[in-house]
Amino acid sequence: MAIELNDELIELERAAWAEQQANALTVETAARVQAAITAHAAATGQGRFDVERELKRVVRHPAEDDGPSKV
Numbered sequence: 001m002a003i004e005l006n007d008e009l010i011e012l013e014r015a016a017w018a019e020q021q022a023n024a025l026t027v028e029t030a031a032r033v034q035a036a037i038t039a040h041a042a043a044t045g046q047g048r049f050d051v052e053r054e055l056k057r058v059v060r061h062p063a064e065d066d067g068p069s070k071v
Helices: 006-020 025-045 048-062
Strands: none
Touching: 006 025, 006 048, 025 048
16 A cells, blocks of 8 residues: 655654754744644545654655655
């Protein structure tokens, strides 16, 4: 089963990843991403770990991406 992601999740993770790369990740940004992952997983019936893993793969390794599935 393909993991479904939405644009909001991808944008939140991109912002967090940019902050991490700049050594400026805040607790607020990290908490926002984690809360969104948890809510999305619950709303779509997907595993939270699976959603987070796919989200990080899509954002951090876009060259390997065939394009995320979107809701």
